Amino acid sequence: MPEATLKPGEEALEHSAELIWRNVHPAWIDDGALTSQVFRPTPKDHKKLSGARQRMVTASEHFKEFTKDLELESAGVWAISAGEALDSGVRGVYDAESATPPDPCPTGHTFIDYREVSGSRARKIGSALRDLAEARGPQHTAD
């Protein structure tokens, strides 16, 4: 599968058990079930779904940064592994130390790269990653 070119300083996560964190908005949980949209980019994401890598930040630190520093809503942190991303047809890309990091740039910022994925496949991949994250369970929850 062709891959989008990485910018200087961006690092594609290898196939491993390292987790990629995702904060989940409370509205995206219904009766305890996550929507597949948690792991599918919206138009504002420009096909780069924001998260953070386990090696640089813990789930609770990521949650705290998201809710306190960035003042965004989160019900908690769920996760997929870098290997699960690759097996599903996407990849994690660490870009916090790249030449052009995102703004804002939470610690360990890593995006799930959907740039080479068509719209219909994105839905299916999002659903599959959601199932994996649910099976793993929340890695940190709001008090």
Place this chain on the structure above:
Amino acid sequence: MSDEREDAAFGTLRLVGGRYSSFGLPVGAVAELQRYEKLLERVANRLYLQENPRRRRVPRGFGDLMDLRLVAIGEGSVVPVLSRTRPVTDGLFPSVDWYDESRRLINEALREISDSNRVPSRFPRSALGDLAQFGRSLRDDERIELSGVNEPVAVLDPGTRTRIAALAQIDEIEIETTVLGQITGLRSDPQRFDLVLIGQDRYKLQGAYSDPAMWGVLRDLNGFAYTAPLSSLTVVAKQNRDGDLIAIVDVISIEAALPPRWAARIAELAQLQDGWLPPSTEAPTRGVLDVTEELLLACVDDNLPRPSIYPSGDGGVQLEWRAPGYNIEVELLNDGRVELAWFAEMSDETEEVEYAVFDAEDILQFIKRRMNA
């Protein structure tokens, strides 16, 4: 008059279609028989006075000639068998059976209105309002058939009622109907409420309720603007000649349209504001929430399981059904588009459909087809 009384069958009245396809007289139809009795009396009174122009009122005891009774339910559709218990007269009203004349004239009027869109000249104009009220509870698939021994059948259905209203130049007729909407205002004195009807136009009706006990139920379903739960009301309503509802006269019954867990989730989504998912994700619009409720109602009617209900990151609502082996997603977007997707978990099989406009039936067929595959 003598004290003796005699029973006699009083014409034939059949209730056909819809609710009357099953045996037994629905309790709500008793009101229809009451309206028929009132109409008979009104027309009989006017006929008597037409024939006796020097009289200003009907004679005392005139109403005793009526005494219409429901004595049985006959077979074939629903046939309430009406019998008239009338006193044996000693000559005070010697030769004319005014009530039977009334019955025949009502039937004649219905036949002529259906055939020629005309009211017989003998039919009292002052009774046209009562004629227009008869059949108020009829649904679109129901009708009343009236006849007598060796008499042709006269039919009253919702179409006939509309014609009667036009001929009588009645701008409004009363109907019994079920409406879906949100109660956004409620008062106890006078007993009134505001109802916003579901649908594209979302127009507001003023309503009244006569039973004070209805207050508690209305209050439970009352809400602020579009956060009020969707309610299903059976009402008596005024309808204009174009068929539009213009007011609710009384509430017969009311209940939440959606099951509580379904309605509660919609209420949660209705609280979201633009920017709920930073930086700029639109909250579901009221229009999208309305069509979502309409689709969910269709799912309830078809006994489908409750989907998971979420706001869409693209602005709108996403419904998800997850089952072993497959997922179904329905995305209802603020711009009116609908995206449907089914995909198998263990293979690359998928089906995606996009509609430019919302149609609950199309969406429901997709969901059911994929659930049953």
